Amino acid sequence: MLDFLSQPWPWYIAGPLIGLVVPALLFLGGKQFGVSANLRHLCAATIPGPVEFFKYDWKKSGLWNLTFVLGVVIGGFIAHTLLFNPDPIAISEATKADLTGLGLTDLNGLVPKEVFSWSGLLTLPGFVLIVGGGFLVGFGSRYAGGCTSGHAISGLADLQLPSLIAVVGFFIGGIIATFVLLPLIF
Amino acid sequence: MHQTVETPTVEKGKAASSRDGETGRKPGLFWYLILGIYFGIVLTKSEAISWFRIQEMFRFQGIHMYGMIAGALAVAALSVAIIKKRRARTIYGEEIYIPPKEMGKGFRYGVGGIIFGLGWALLGACPGPIFALIGNGVLVMFVALASAVVGTWVYGYLRPRLPH
Numbered sequence: 001m002l003d004f005l006s007q008p009w010p011w012y013i014a015g016p017l018i019g020l021v022v023p024a025l026l027f028l029g030g031k032q033f034g035v036s037a038n039l040r041h042l043c044a045a046t047i048p049g050p051v052e053f054f055k056y057d058w059k060k061s062g063l064w065n066l067t068f069v070l071g072v073v074i075g076g077f078i079a080h081t082l083l084f085n086p087d088p089i090a091i092s093e094a095t096k097a098d099l100t101g102l103g104l105t106d107l108n109g110l111v112p113k114e115v116f117s118w119s120g121l122l123t124l125p126g127f128v129l130i131v132g133g134g135f136l137v138g139f140g141s142r143y144a145g146g147c148t149s150g151h152a153i154s155g156l157a158d159l160q161l162p163s164l165i166a167v168v169g170f171f172i173g174g175i176i177a178t179f180v181l182l183p184l185i186f
Numbered sequence: 187m188h189q190t191v192e193t194p195t196v197e198k199g200k201a202a203s204s205r206d207g208e209t210g211r212k213p214g215l216f217w218y219l220i221l222g223i224y225f226g227i228v229l230t231k232s233e234a235i236s237w238f239r240i241q242e243m244f245r246f247q248g249i250h251m252y253g254m255i256a257g258a259l260a261v262a263a264l265s266v267a268i269i270k271k272r273r274a275r276t277i278y279g280e281e282i283y284i285p286p287k288e289m290g291k292g293f294r295y296g297v298g299g300i301i302f303g304l305g306w307a308l309l310g311a312c313p314g315p316i317f318a319l320i321g322n323g324v325l326v327m328f329v330a331l332a333s334a335v336v337g338t339w340v341y342g343y344l345r346p347r348l349p350h
Contacts, residue, residue, distance in 0.1 A: 005231070011254040015253060015256060028217055028218070040342070051342045064215060076229070116326055131329060135334065135340075136302065137316075139341045149312075168296075171244075185308075
């Protein structure tokens, strides 16, 4: 059983399983699925400073969601230990060729270790991808009012036009970063 | 300044807030933890937390991420449609209300979305996967998380001056 579950899960199984989180949260407590709201709760909890945007009762509105992402960390740990799969991710040959062309040599694991590691953080590409990418994810998700879970899944599922605009924006940004920024960074 | 959908619901009832947990029945935090664990496992085993998969997606070289998002969306959309049509209630009998997102000028969605997309492709992870990767032992993602919190803080600080 564990061996079977340790294989990579195909998209047509994993996709619907992710979709189920939306009704589960609604039935449980009428909550909206959205992970990036936690970044705001973390600001409110730690460094609200003089900023009006962070002056609210984060425990009341966000403790459920912070608990949810604590679960996500634990779930990642369980998947990494009990359901570990040592094989490289089966991305397409074309992607492998493009990434090798960028200069990446190790395509094993979940992330390229030469960049996403403590030693990689001290290199220019590592710093830009981790610190720069993280900053843009935080700034952009709050500016757009949501991230992949809040807009691309919950928002689109509720047929909200703002979410469609946001998702189109996600892809414009992603394409620019992939085809323009990455070749400059590496 | 535009108040928007993400303003936590708490702000309208501050006065009555402190004892709220004792007035009505609510699901314990335990169940949110369980749901989070479920989400973290699915995110990991689906490889959606992989920088490589995100690259494959933005290069339009594979169906994996698109199929997954479409599958998630189909199940979520069908569920939301049924919940709205039947006026379903939570397991504690409370009404389920999904607030519409305020369109305004729509500027924030386009520009904010592009900024988020830039970060998503560089980091290879959106907020959910950042947490799942930490669980997977990619501990340098703590730095990405801290940077994302700083990015959120800077947005909050600049918010009154940014066009929405």
